[in-house]
Amino acid sequence: MKNYTRSNEPTPATCPACGLLCDDLILNATAPISIKNGCAKSIAFFEQSFQTSIAESPSLFGKPCDLNTAISAAADILRKSKQPLFAGLGTEVQGMRALMRLAEKSNATLDHMHSESTVRNTLTMQNGGWLTTTLAEVKNRADVILAIGTDIVSSHPRFFEKVVWNTDSLFNKSTPAIIYLAVPAENTKAGITPNGTASTMIPAEAANIPEIVNALNALLINKKIQAEVVGGVAISALLAVVEKLKAAQYAVVVWSAGSLKFTHAELTIQSIVQLINKLNETSRAAGFPLNSGDGDTSINNTSTWLSGYPTRSRFVNGKPEYYTYHFSTQKQLKLCDALLWVSTFNPHVPPNTDTPTIVIGHPNTQLEHKSDVFIPVGIPGVDHTGLMFRVDSSITLPLKKLRDSHLPTLSDVINSIEALV
């Protein structure tokens, strides 16, 4: 790997592999990978990052070419396109800033690879709003945590280690009680307290979550429920949950829009929000929506301040428009006349399409179909610095550069393309 150099000293790192954005990592060695404070996701991420060797150069139809040729070819595709789709969008703030300028110039539609999940939360927020909290509040205040349909750790591995089972908290609170609702038992080991106390399990099918959350709402406002079982759960068990939430000093309800895989899940999220709002009439509670990664929170925030809208959006003659239904990758793939796919954190490949395709992404990207243009770029937080939004959206942290690399940044490439479009 002649093109990369890294000092052998232990190096502090910030991990972009999930929304927790842990900035307490120390990278000790890369082959084999050795990281202090690492987790399954960060180890996989850095391992993958430091094994880059597959695509050392850009290519046209699968044949290696130099960077300028690839940039010209990409600009050519966008120049000819009337309705390009910018999808994937796996990048951080700086990359998104560049992409937004190019999108405005080329009348592009913008959609993130995980927007199917993000949109469920956004629609909820736009419908009635919500009351949420951030990681340090959870760490210092939460005494009851209700996880609905998510084990939390699959997507955010260090959640319990960092903010739940910590021994230090500001207000001498009790060890949080963990309640899992509709989470498979085999995934709930992280919810066992360090001294071995088991969490409360409310087993249920994920498909029954809407019904169960509605029942929780009804019980919270003392509505009589005739049935003894709702969504496969005994009312007595749900009543116990409601009592715990009401008695909490600071209850936190966690959900992951990505794991609510039923239609109109936004209605269920609204129902969760309603539960939280009602609790706040007399006690304190807050929501904690998890994100899906690949820079989803970062690109939505950046898009919002630059254009006024989160994604899914598009520019028409420079004017931004927003429509979460029509501007999905799935719908736009049928309508667009060019696809720009971006995935810099992971080698995610674009959806299969006959449309002229530009892929700008992770150097390990293995394309099944030869894209018209492929440009490998640096991995943010490994090859270059960057800025990312944490899962709770309130915190933006800098990503560090961990090695010298010959790869250009996404921003450099996009800016060069923009200059030619």
Added chain:
Amino acid sequence: MITLLKNGKIYDPAYRKDGVVEDIYLYQGRIVPKPLDATKISQTFDLAGKVVMAGAIDMHSHIGGGKMNIARMMLPELQQKQAQETKNLSEPEAHICTPHCSHHTTHHSIPSTTDTGFRYIEMGYTAAFEPAISPVNARQAHLEMGDTPMIDKGGYAMLGNDDYFLRMLAAKKDQKAINDYVAWILHATQAIGIKVVNPGGINAFKFNQRRLNLDENNSHYQVSPREILQSLSRAVHELGIAKPLHVHCNNLGAAGNFETTLNTMGASDGLPMHLTHIQFHSYGTEGDKKFSSAAAQISEALNKNKHITADVGQILFGQTVTASGDSMMQHLNAKHANPKKSVIMDIECDAGCGVLPFKYRDQNYVNALQWAIGLEIFLSAEDPWRIFLTTDHPNGAPFTSYPHLIRLLMDKTFRNETFAKLNLDAQAMSNLTSLNREYSLYEIAIMTRAGASKLIGLNDRGHLGVGASADITVYTDQTDREAMFAKPDYVFKNGELVVRDGVVTKVVWGATHTAKPAFDIGVEKDLKDYFDKYQTMQLDSFKISDDEIAEGGRGKIITHLNKS
């Protein structure tokens, strides 16, 4: 390459110039003395009859940071409506800004960062200050301000609800330790001032307290808002920070809150404090509806207490969104949201926020009276150097309505005609028509330029003296003051012509103003322990470097010296 602005009528209160006809010379971004060699003048603008002022400075406008982005994200329907209204109006002449700019056609409550910069400069404003940066969110605030073109910017960092500070106060740490922490926060967040929002209240809300009065204790820390104000105003004063402590009082929006506001004026033991959006804190409980104007009491106290400055936070009718750090009061007021939705957040043992859309209606008793209360305060405040023109953008109204507000202040007939159309019960409860004052151009220049610059400590802005940064606005003197202030003939930013006839002709990027008083770096030892134990990020990640603001050359930091 000297530019000559010839024969303009100069309104420059810093130099007591009230409409004198003078020439101004610009060279390399600064105002310079008359050159000895006239041949070096490369460009002359004949400004005979035109009104010339320094670029305006908005000392309180929510232009960047998490809550504004939440507002944008939660209200796409509002943006779409406002974009549609723009489209229906005639397009501006060809220009070089981004194609979606909508030249003074709409009052956009939550503009994108690009639009924020354009709309400000088109009105002759050359700087705006974000008044509510929560320290943990400062990086986002600066990112958004970094993407705001045309104008200078800066911000006030919020303290007084963060657990670190309240712990210090509860532990009775000495003032020096507090001062070091306050100075450290200014450095770490790249801010120019310190703000406190609902002192202690945002924190108390996290402990399930729902209201907090000036002398009521936060239930956990057993410290009162008064003690917080004493400690922070003293820190700001002793550190020599020019900008007085920026105070959003307890009990925002609540009927009867004027007493809290009056008492707050006394909380700093005579040290300077700035009470922000004071209109929202000037409500009495008289009348059938138990909601009345206390503008007279507030103005009287303001006139008497020379250590107090205030901005008004005028409301104007229409749809807007309120975005505040005051999670406690926003949660309480969420029932009034229109459309009915609200985003409330507890943030990182540091702060909070509450965002709710709001529609101020002229036939609504409370809204109509709020409108009148703001104007009553403007007209009763005797010293224009201590009162500032704001709408608390976007909370009272979007900043694009400043020209309208200026007309209300300068034109009594227009004001009284508008008043006569309001809710009749509200009219009966206001003495507005008995206030005959009309602001002069000189006084407007104080409120929006010289006074704001002096308050924040910008030194080389807000005036037209030799050495000043050449941020200059030129208006045509019109009897319709709204038309006049909406569309300047020329705006110069750092000596460059950037707006002609209200249209941006060149895109430039302003600087970020900061204050960085000296402090004992030893403060980081305890902070590091605290971050390692209780926070969820590293201390080093919290701090924003100068390079981050510089953004590869587009941004620039200007650090202002402490007041002498």
